[in-house]
Amino acid sequence: MDNFQYSLLARDGKARAGLFKTPHGEIPTPVFMPVGTQATVKAVTPEQLLEIDASIILSNTYHLYLRPGDDLIHQLGGLHKFMHWERPILTDSGGFQVFSLGGLRRIDEDGVTFKSHIDGTLHRFTPEKSIAIQENLDADIIMAFDECANPSDYAYNTRSMQRTHHWAERCLAAKTRPDQALFGIVQGGIFKDLREQSATFIRSLDLPGHAIGGLSVGETKEEMLASIEAVNAILPENKPRYLMGVGTPYDLIECIRRGVDMFDCVLPTRLARHSAAQTLSGRINLMNAKYARDEHPIDDACTCYTCRYYSCAYLRHLIRAREMLGATLISIHNIHTLVNLARTLRAAILQGTFDQTAAALLESIPLSERNSA
C-alpha cells in the first residue's frame, strides 16, 4: 500500500490533523469532499473547485453504473479524465443508493437486485460487482459494498452488520488494483455494542482507511455522536476515518472533535439549487425580499469567489429570473463554506486551539442547525 499513506500530524484532544497521500495528490485532513454524483459537482466546473481548493471529490457508483456506464468511463480513460478532475476522487460502493433510492429491491446474502430509477430495468450488485465497477471508474479511494439499514432495529442491524462484514471480506478479495485504496465501512445502527463489534471486525481487515456508515439517516444527534465515539475508540489512529454523508457546519465541528477526518454531503449544492446559502451563522434564503437591494455579499467575511464579486441583490435577481448562474454562484459559496471550515479546524488542531476555535464557531450556529440535518 505504498500508493497510500496517512500521516497523523497533530492531535488536539481527539481531533486529528493529518495528510493522506494518494496517487492523485495529498489530502489534508480533516477535509470536506464535495459530491459529484453524476461525474460533475452540480453547476460547478473543476476549475471553480480548484479555486475553492477542494482536495478530493466524491462520485456515485450507482449513478455512473446506470448512466453513462462504468465500461464507457473506463474506455474513455477513467473518471479523472472523463470529468477533467486531476485531484483524488472517492467513489461510494453503490450500496447506500440502492438501499435508499427506493423502488423495488431484494437483498440476499450474496447481493442486491434492484430496479433502475431511470428506466425500471433490473440490475444486481454484489460485493464483487461493486468493486469491478469501482475499478472501472478509476477512483483513488473505493468503498466496500455495505448495507445501510434502518438504524433503530436491533435484530435487523445485527444480521445486516454481519452481512456487511462478509461483503467487506469479499470486496477485499475481489480488489485487484494497487493504486486504489479500499475503505471498510463500520455499521451497527445506533447500538453501541454493534458499533464496537463492527469497528473491531472492520479494523481487523487492515484496510488503508475506515468509514462510518449508516448515520445521519434519522437517528438523533446524540445517537449519532455516541456512535462515532464508540467507533473511533476502536479504529486505529494511523488510518483516516470517513463519516459518510454528513456535512452541516455543526456536524463537522462536533465530529472532527470526536476524531473524524473526512466528510461528504450533497447539502451544499442541493441547498444552492433551492436558493439557500449556507453560512457559519446559519442558512439564508436568498429569495427573501429583504435581500432585494442588499449590496453586501452573502457573508462579508467570506473569501469565496461569489462573496468577492456578487451582492445578495444580484444573486436574488438570478434566482428570480431563473438564471443558471444563480445555482453556480451559491454552490461555490456553500461548498467553500464547508471546505474552508474543515481547513480552519485543521489549522486550529495544528496550533492546539481546537476547543477555543470550535467554541467560537458554535456560538454563531443557530439552534435549528444543531439538531437536524
Place this chain on the structure above:
Amino acid sequence: MDNFQYSLLARDGKARAGLFKTPHGEIPTPVFMPVGTQATVKAVTPEQLLEIDASIILSNTYHLYLRPGDDLIHQLGGLHKFMHWERPILTDSGGFQVFSLGGLRRIDEDGVTFKSHIDGTLHRFTPEKSIAIQENLDADIIMAFDECANPSDYAYNTRSMQRTHHWAERCLAAKTRPDQALFGIVQGGIFKDLREQSATFIRSLDLPGHAIGGLSVGETKEEMLASIEAVNAILPENKPRYLMGVGTPYDLIECIRRGVDMFDCVLPTRLARHSAAQTLSGRINLMNAKYARDEHPIDDACTCYTCRYYSCAYLRHLIRAREMLGATLISIHNIHTLVNLARTLRAAILQGTFDQTAAALLESIPLSERNSA
C-alpha cells in the same frame, strides 16, 4: 465624444478592421457580442467570457427594466458592478423586445404601451424613458429607441421609419451622460429606397456609431444582404456599424464582407441549452447516439476551454443526466466559435487576405446554415 473613438485600421474590399475605444476598454472589430439578457450570459461566468476574450457583451433594457429594475441596478452601482463585468457593455433600447415578445402593445407617435411578460402589468416606453433606463443601467453603448416593423410592408415601413427617426432625435436630445455612446438605428425593412433614406437621416445625426435594425426577422438572406449593402454605402467609414441580432457563422462572414463591424445573437447560448454545438462545419446535436463513446472534443481544431478538456461523450452524458454543467460547457464552446470567427476574420482583413479566408471558411459551412438563421 472623447470617451469614444473608432479607428479604422485596415480595409480589405469592404471588410473593415478597427478598434473602438470606450470608457471600459477597447473593442477590436469585427466583433461578436455575447448576449446577457438578464445581466448574465446564460450559464457562463464573466471569467469564462474573459477566457474566451469576449471584449463586449450585450444586455437587454426591457428585461432589466422589468426585473430587477433599472433603479435597483443604478443604486447598486450600475450593470458592470452588478454583474461583475468590467469590459464594455451595450444595452439595446427595449424597442425590439416590446415589439417582438408579443402580448398587448399599443404604439403611438410618442411611444409604446405594453404589458409585462412577467406579470401582465402595464408599462410605457418612450424615447426619453428608454434613454433614462439605459443611463441607469450604465452601459457604455446605448441604443436609440426604435420600432422594428414587419420588413415587407412598404407603407407601414415608411411610417415606422419616420417615427424611428423622430425618436432617434428625441433620444439624442434626452441623453445626458458623456460616458455613454448613443448609436442610431437604421430601419426601412427590405426596401432599398427606405434603407437609403434611413441611413442618410441617421448619419445626419452625427452619432458615434450606427446600427442596422429590423433584419434577420423573416426576410430572405438575399434581402438581408442587399439591405446591408445599401445602408453601408451611405454610413460613414469613421464610425462602427452594428448589425443587430445577427450571428450565424455564415452571416458573420457575409456581413463582415459587406462592412459590418459588430454583431450580437442569442443563438450560441440558446443552441447550447438545446444540446446543440455550433462549429464552423455546422451544428452538432450532442444527444445523437453516435457521440455516446466519442472521446473527441466537439471540434478537434477548437482551442476553447470545453474542447481542451471534455469529450463529446462527457457532454452527451451531462445532457442526458440533465446536469447544468452541460449547458455551461456547450455555451462556452458556441460563444467561442463566434467570438473567434470574428477574430480570425479581423486578422485576415489586417493581412489583406479576407477573401481567401472567407472562401475557405464558407466551404465547410453546410447549405442548411447559409439560408436561414
